[in-house]
Amino acid sequence: MSYAWQLSNSSIGVGFGTAALGGNTYDVVTMALESGFRKFDTAEAEWWYDQGEVGRSLTDFFTKKDLNCDNLEISTKIPPWSLTSFSDIRLHASNSRQELVGSCEDIYPEESQEGVPFPLDVYYIHAPQCWKGWHPRCDNPPSTLDLRDAWKAMEAVVGLDYTSKRIGLSNIHPNELLDIIQFVNERIEGGENNPTPRLPDAVQAHSDPIDTSRELRELCLEYNIEFVSYSTLGTQHRNVPENPVLTSTVVAHIAEKHSRSVAEVVLSWALQNDMSVIPRSSKKGHIEELSRLLTSPVFLDSTDLEAMETLSSDYIGEL
Numbered sequence: 001m002s003y004a005w006q007l008s009n010s011s012i013g014v015g016f017g018t019a020a021l022g023g024n025t026y027d028v029v030t031m032a033l034e035s036g037f038r039k040f041d042t043a044e045a046e047w048w049y050d051q052g053e054v055g056r057s058l059t060d061f062f063t064k065k066d067l068n069c070d071n072l073e074i075s076t077k078i079p080p081w082s083l084t085s086f087s088d089i090r091l092h093a094s095n096s097r098q099e100l101v102g103s104c105e106d107i108y109p110e111e112s113q114e115g116v117p118f119p120l121d122v123y124y125i126h127a128p129q130c131w132k133g134w135h136p137r138c139d140n141p142p143s144t145l146d147l148r149d150a151w152k153a154m155e156a157v158v159g160l161d162y163t164s165k166r167i168g169l170s171n172i173h174p175n176e177l178l179d180i181i182q183f184v185n186e187r188i189e190g191g192e193n194n195p196t197p198r199l200p201d202a203v204q205a206h207s208d209p210i211d212t213s214r215e216l217r218e219l220c221l222e223y224n225i226e227f228v229s230y231s232t233l234g235t236q237h238r239n240v241p242e243n244p245v246l247t248s249t250v251v252a253h254i255a256e257k258h259s260r261s262v263a264e265v266v267l268s269w270a271l272q273n274d275m276s277v278i279p280r281s282s283k284k285g286h287i288e289e290l291s292r293l294l295t296s297p298v299f300l301d302s303t304d305l306e307a308m309e310t311l312s313s314d315y316i317g318e319l
């Protein structure tokens with residue numbers, strides 16, 4: 001049996017998503033930590049996320065168990081309605097860092113360098129701009145910076161404030177990503193250095209075996225940008241009676257062949273196509289199942305990968 005893919009890109013990995021967990025956020029994040037997850041995704045956008053509860057769960061888990069935060073990778077996102085000024089963006093990043101991983105300095109202060117905080121992993125712009133109906137706050141948004149100016153503030157978050165190790169963009173169109181790449185390269189050529197121009201380290205976007213986001217993924221591969229797939233398990237297909245990804249007979253057949261679950265097959269498909277994944281579950285059994293990917297992410301062979309391709313080509317579409 002031939003395996004088409006190896007874990008070649010070290011930035012590709014398995015994390016845990018925390019959207020739509022509501023009042024269960026604290027307990028679910030604790031369960032995910034107990035199952036071995038150390039990479040979490042959240043956002044400043046209340047209504048979808050409860051970043052405060054993610055932070056509280058992380059603090060309690062690491063403090064009670066007296067664990068070192070070294071392997072902790074936390075990403076969060078600034079919403080478009082908060083992109084109001086250079087200083088506002090830097091302040092939001094700093095406040096989120098404090099809320100999520102601020103306790104890491106208290107856990108082992110002797111190891112943290114003076115003036116350099118324990119950083120977030122990725123700080124994202126959640127979307128370049130608001131659109132009506134996306135979030136209640138977008139119904140009447142304030143005036144905000146354009147994406148190029150907002151990106152310069154993001155560069156300061158990494159290069160001047162050390163609040164985050166990396167910066168990224170989410171819900172971005174390929175043309176907008178190309179514009180930011182051009183903006184950064186022009187400033188590198190012009191010798192600008194305050195803040196140091198920086199290409200996006202990561203892009204977070206929807207991709208599942210039916211809607212694969214191919215153009216954006218190819219762009220990310222070309223520029224060595226980590227592509228983080230969200231809603232990989234098919235939750236964006238809302239206009240059909242059942243989730244077409246989790247109920248696919250193609251996926252069920254592959255799952256049976258490998259004695260793995262349907263969710264694991266879908267996520268392995270993403271990993272084997274150079275995407276990081278951040279699945280979300282509220283159920284202990286499902287979380288434990290997902291955690292098997294932390295130690296065994298690669299199990300699809302080339303025949304399986306070819307069969308997975310048919311999900312996008314054969315899909316007849318939403319109602």
Ligand SMILES: NC(=O)c1ccc[n+]([C@@H]2O[C@H](COP(=O)([O-])OP(=O)(O)OC[C@H]3O[C@@H](n4cnc5c(N)ncnc54)[C@H](OP(=O)(O)O)[C@@H]3O)[C@@H](O)[C@H]2O)c1
Pocket residue numbers: 016017018019020041042126170171204205229230231232233234235236246261263264278279280281282283285286287289290
């Ligand atoms: N940047 C953005 O704009 C954006 C947008 C959407 C999402 N995200 C991020 O991406 C994360 C993941 O996306 P998502 O929340 O849309 O959903 P998802 O991870 O694609 O799917 C979640 C669904 O899959 C089910 N599930 C999980 N594990 C399962 C298993 N082992 N077996 C069967 N079903 C399973 C869950 O049900 P149970 O709870 O019953 O297990 C839940 O209904 C989010 O939590 C968030 O962090 C970002």
